[in-house]
Amino acid sequence: MPGNDPTGKVLVLGSDFKNYRSCLTIIRSFGRHGLEVHVGWCSDDVALSSKYVARVHDIPSYSPTDDSWKEKLISIVQAENLDLVVPVNEQASTPLETHRSDFGKLDAIYLLNEQAYDVVFDKFKTNELASALGIRIPKGKRVSGEDQTENILSEFNFPIVLKPKVSFSLDNLRIKNYVYKAYNKKEFSSCLKLLLNSGDVLVQENFVGIGVGIEFLASQGNLLHAFQHQRVHEPLMGGGSSYRKSVPLHPELLTATDKLLKALDYTGVGMAEFKVNFKTKDWVFLEINGRFWGSLPLAVSAGSDFPYFLYQLMVKKKQQFPQTYKTGLYCRNTIRDFEWIIKNIGADKSDPSRNTLPNRQVAREIFNILAFREKNDTWVIDDIKPGFIELKHFLSLMFDKIRLAILSYSPIRWLRTYKARLALRKARTILFVCFGNIYRSPFAKYYAQTVLSGSLKINSSGYHNRSGRVCHQKAIDVAHEFGIDLKHHRSSVITEDMVKKADIVLTFDKQNRNILIAKFPFARKKIYYLGIISYRGAVIIDDPVDSNIYTVREIFKTIKRAIDSFKNEK
Numbered sequence: 373m374p375g376n377d378p379t380g381k382v383l384v385l386g387s388d389f390k391n392y393r394s395c396l397t398i399i400r401s402f403g404r405h406g407l408e409v410h411v412g413w414c415s416d417d418v419a420l421s422s423k424y425v426a427r428v429h430d431i432p433s434y435s436p437t438d439d440s441w442k443e444k445l446i447s448i449v450q451a452e453n454l455d456l457v458v459p460v461n462e463q464a465s466t467p468l469e470t471h472r473s474d475f476g477k478l479d480a481i482y483l484l485n486e487q488a489y490d491v492v493f494d495k496f497k498t499n500e501l502a503s504a505l506g507i508r509i510p511k512g513k514r515v516s517g518e519d520q521t522e523n524i525l526s527e528f529n530f531p532i533v534l535k536p537k538v539s540f541s542l543d544n545l546r547i548k549n550y551v552y553k554a555y556n557k558k559e560f561s562s563c564l565k566l567l568l569n570s571g572d573v574l575v576q577e578n579f580v581g582i583g584v585g586i587e588f589l590a591s592q593g594n595l596l597h598a599f600q601h602q603r604v605h606e607p608l609m610g611g612g613s614s615y616r617k618s619v620p621l622h623p624e625l626l627t628a629t630d631k632l633l634k635a636l637d638y639t640g641v642g643m644a645e646f647k648v649n650f651k652t653k654d655w656v657f658l659e660i661n662g663r664f665w666g667s668l669p670l671a672v673s674a675g676s677d678f679p680y681f682l683y684q685l686m687v688k689k690k691q692q693f694p695q696t697y698k699t700g701l702y703c704r705n706t707i708r709d710f711e712w713i714i715k716n717i718g719a720d721k722s723d724p725s726r727n728t729l730p731n732r733q734v735a736r737e738i739f740n741i742l743a744f745r746e747k748n749d750t751w752v753i754d755d756i757k758p759g760f761i762e763l764k765h766f767l768s769l770m771f772d773k774i775r776l777a778i779l780s781y782s783p784i785r786w787l788r789t790y791k792a793r794l795a796l797r798k799a800r801t802i803l804f805v806c807f808g809n810i811y812r813s814p815f816a817k818y819y820a821q822t823v824l825s826g827s828l829k830i831n832s833s834g835y836h837n838r839s840g841r842v843c844h845q846k847a848i849d850v851a852h853e854f855g856i857d858l859k860h861h862r863s864s865v866i867t868e869d870m871v872k873k874a875d876i877v878l879t880f881d882k883q884n885r886n887i888l889i890a891k892f893p894f895a896r897k898k899i900y901y902l903g904i905i906s907y908r909g910a911v912i913i914d915d916p917v918d919s920n921i922y923t924v925r926e927i928f929k930t931i932k933r934a935i936d937s938f939k940n941e942k
Contacts, residue, residue, distance in 0.1 A: 404424070511528075614709035877898055
């Protein structure tokens with residue numbers, strides 16, 4: 373059992389992003405050592421259900437024009453006499469780092485030194501430092517405008533990786549700037565145009581290899597503890613892993629990490645990301661995560677207890693830490709890995725750049741569980757409630773997928789499709805409705821206008837409470853790939869009159885349909901899913917808001933297929 377420190381009190385700031393479990397793992401790490409764990413800026417029901425959460429603070433969201441968040445945070449630190457305040461993600465750390473001068477007298481708030489923060493949260497500066505230190509990096513180029521496209525395409529082979537300067541910007545902490553991989557000119561142009569909205573773009577060659585992370589604790593540039601994980605299941609188009617294993621430290625990667633930490637005079641935790649081609653023995657450095665990372669549950673399970681190590685370093689001023697950890701241990705994020713397995717089953721496995729695995733190899737991973745060498749990001753014996761809440765989410769996800777699969781491939785689908793197409797064939801006025809009227813419904817409207825009969829009156833709307841909003845840039849750019857112009861679209865709020873005038877109302881997901889039926893019960897019989905119009909394919913067309921450009925493209929393809937399946941009927 374971990375040793376207790378009953379006098380300590382910590383505040384964990386932030387939520388787990390898209391089912392990662394670093395926040396939950398940090399809470400558990402502190403709690404297991406007897407620390408009183410307070411939580412703020414957390415909306416994740418899984419993390420909040422941990423038995424180690426002693427108190428939840430209501431702290432206003434960050435605002436550049438309202439200091440109430442700052443005032444509340446300072447008052448909590450002082451009133452609670454906190455020993456340590458730990459931001460768990462960039463949405464939490466960015467406001468703190470940016471306003472560091474306002475927290476100057478509060479030693480409890482964990483911040484990187486200014487130089488380290490300035491470099492590791494800027495992909496251009498990180499690459500420049502690595503290059504200056506002689507560390508191998510992918511071939512790359514800084515792009516500041518679309519007029520450089522032809523030069524880039526003549527210099528780089530597809531697929532081409534495009535990276536934003538920063539993942540999150542202070543003016544919009546809710547929206548992540550994703551890294552993209554483009555496989556053709558059209559994709560490259562869309563990705564580049566989107567990323568240029570947040571600043572210059574780093575374009576790099578695609579290095580084929582396995583993702584590897586050197587996770588570390590450092591003090592004034594001195595490496596105090598290191599742990600290495602290797603990705604087993606990587607997202608097919610990039611992103612965080614859902615299944616990984618602990619492996620021995622790679623001497624060359626460790627040396628590269630040590631050089632970076634010394635140059636930055638780094639104090640705190642982080643992870644240096646690499647890609648390794650184990651066939652050629654070649655490798656490249658990608659970036660440093662100057663915060664806690666998604667695969668943290670594996671490190672803690674293997675004995676590298678980074679959250680508590682950080683507490684010991686920052687509060688107890690400890691400098692000596694264990695130098696070993698358990699290797700050959702696997703750790704799985706259940707929900708994210710389920711989604712990965714589904715995508716991997718039908719993926720093109722001939723392209724090594726897509727990070728796929730043979731289905732037989734994936735099936736054999738069951739033996740890791742049987743051999744007791746696999747852990748789980750959420751399920752642990754000493755804190756079971758978060759596991760049950762995640763299980764509830766997982767079963768709901770499974771049930772929806774099974775129900776939709778039955779609906780998609782059973783005679784019921786044929787009957788419902790026949791009924792929906794009959795209603796559409798009789799309609800003279802069509803109304804597409806989604807939540808915000810800035811992604812799915814406007815694309816469906818304008819695409820339908822291009823392929824369906826000109827005698828049809830086609831409209832779109834949403835039930836978001838504000839009208840006049842423009843489409844997100846991702847929607848505009850991807851729609852352009854399909855020949856649809858969304859630049860001039862402005863959202864509208866659905867009214868009873870709109871519904872009454874429509875002969876058929878086409879929605880996209882379960883929430884859309886349920887809300888419309890609740891608001892306009894008289895229209896129940898003329899509300900259908902757009903996806904049911906086609907005899908095959910997805911019935912539910914999910915909301916791509918806050919998703920990456922790949923998801924938006926797939927959603928628009930699904931909408932197009934549904935409308936195309938009917939276009940010859942009119």
